[in-house]
Amino acid sequence: MVPTDNQRTIPRVLLAIVALIVIARVAVELMPKGVRHEGNSRVNWVPLEDAKPRAAQSHKMILYEFSAAWCGPCQMMEREVFADARLATRINTEFVPVHVVDRQQEEGSNPPDVDGVQRLYGVRAFPTLVVADANGSLIGRVEGYGGPDAFEHFIDAPRTSH
Amino acid sequence: MSGVVFIETVRRHVTNVAYLIVLLLFAIVACIAGAIGATPGMWTGIVNLAGIVLACQLIGPEFSSGTLQLVLAKPVNRSSYLVARYCGVVVATAILFAVPAVFDAGSRVFAHHEHLTASMFALPANTAMSFIIAAALFALFGSMSRSYINLAIYFISETMLYAAMAVLRAIENGSYAVSPFFQAHPGIAIGMTKLTRNLFPEVTQTFDWRWTLMVVSNGAVALLLACLVFRDREVPYGAD
Numbered sequence: 063m064v065p066t067d068n069q070r071t072i073p074r075v076l077l078a079i080v081a082l083i084v085i086a087r088v089a090v091e092l093m094p095k096g097v098r099h100e101g102n103s104r105v106n107w108v109p110l111e112d113a114k115p116r117a118a119q120s121h122k123m124i125l126y127e128f129s130a131a132w133c134g135p136c137q138m139m140e141r142e143v144f145a146d147a148r149l150a151t152r153i154n155t156e157f158v159p160v161h162v163v164d165r166q167q168e169e170g171s172n173p174p175d176v177d178g179v180q181r182l183y184g185v186r187a188f189p190t191l192v193v194a195d196a197n198g199s200l201i202g203r204v205e206g207y208g209g210p211d212a213f214e215h216f217i218d219a220p221r222t223s224h
Numbered sequence: 225m226s227g228v229v230f231i232e233t234v235r236r237h238v239t240n241v242a243y244l245i246v247l248l249l250f251a252i253v254a255c256i257a258g259a260i261g262a263t264p265g266m267w268t269g270i271v272n273l274a275g276i277v278l279a280c281q282l283i284g285p286e287f288s289s290g291t292l293q294l295v296l297a298k299p300v301n302r303s304s305y306l307v308a309r310y311c312g313v314v315v316a317t318a319i320l321f322a323v324p325a326v327f328d329a330g331s332r333v334f335a336h337h338e339h340l341t342a343s344m345f346a347l348p349a350n351t352a353m354s355f356i357i358a359a360a361l362f363a364l365f366g367s368m369s370r371s372y373i374n375l376a377i378y379f380i381s382e383t384m385l386y387a388a389m390a391v392l393r394a395i396e397n398g399s400y401a402v403s404p405f406f407q408a409h410p411g412i413a414i415g416m417t418k419l420t421r422n423l424f425p426e427v428t429q430t431f432d433w434r435w436t437l438m439v440v441s442n443g444a445v446a447l448l449l450a451c452l453v454f455r456d457r458e459v460p461y462g463a464d
Contacts, residue, residue: 068299068301069296069299069300069301069302069455070302070455070456071301071303071455072303072448072451072452072455073301073303073304073307076303076307076448076451077448079444080444080445080447080448083437083440083441083444084441084444084445086437086441087437087438087440087441090434090437131428131429131430131432131435132426132427132428132429133429134263134429137343137429137430141343167421167426171410171414171417
């Protein structure tokens with residue numbers, strides 16, 4: 063059965079819709095991605111590049127939270143810890159908090175600064191929490207999420223031993 | 225798009241007894257998962273399989289059963305027909321995810337007094353959206369093949385790409401004779417990863433509008449390619 067010309071035509075509306083969607087995608091890909099932090103977090107995350115100067119200035123330790131968009135326990139920690147008013151206040155007052163999102167799965171690679179800090183602290187799983195001083199020296203590190211109490215225990219430990 | 229074909233495609237699915245039984249089973253599973261406090265949307269894996277069964281029948285089996293020959297004997301625009309079939313199948317698949325998602329969230333609210341949040345729906349919604357591209361690829365592969373060969377092409381392509389991605393990473397991080405070449409040209413592994421993630425995206429557990437736009441745009445391009453292939457396809461009677 064050979065199609066007639068009428069049957070072969072690609073509708074212009076279809077072409078226009080596909081072209082619009084592709085243009086939107088290209089435009090979005092060209093936009094700067096910036097630092098991601100989603101959800102209801104009450105923590106005042108600091109950009110990665112500002113962490114060390116701020117920590118040196120305020121004499122606070124840096125709390126790195128390494129996570130990824132696909133990581134379920136990271137979302138749980140977001141809801142139970144970073145959205146909790148009391149814990150968020152503690153984090154904001156006692157630390158310089160930095161949220162580092164891995165985009166390896168989605169984009170095939172991470173920005174060099176994200177790769178560098180992940181390599182520095184040996185991040186192999188998500189979430190990973192790292193407490194470091196203003197020079198970047200490791201003070202405490204934990205992999206995985208064990209609930210709000212375990213989180214609070216972790217952030218208490220460096221303070222008591224430092 | 226042909227409204228009649230779209231409505232008929234959706235109607236044929238939602239009035240099918242097997243479809244309704246499967247939908248009921250998924251709703252029960254989701255309800256139990258919500259009641260025991262499992263991760264929201266953990267049941268999407270099994271619904272995914274049902275979605276693949278629906279999506280792979282978009283065009284190939286229509287050809288083999290002779291339905292396509294009958295439809296195209298009328299002056300129907302082939303692209304409109306294909307787009308309408310595609311939209312109908314995507315809607316039928318979305319219902320398979322939407323109904324259990326409502327039961328999952330509802331049982332969480334009633335059993336655990338949890339607040340209704342968008343994150344409860346993120347995984348089911350994203351998995352359903354991944355069918356925008358999966359169904360378009362099934363339409364594309366089905367436009368150039370018969371019966372369920374589109375399913376074979378889909379899974380072979382997915383397996384090969386993921387395997388190639390893993391092999392490239394292993395070579396890059398290892399100390400093989402060719403490792404220095406790949407270390408000096410990281411764009412090869414990155415390009416392979418991007419191609420794989422674009423064609424067979426991994427579903428995220430949060431709403432990400434960039435990911436959604438990627439899925440929609442890639443699905444639109446795949447569907448347009450399917451229309452281009454399908455418009456010149458020979459559809460002889462008694463093919464199979």
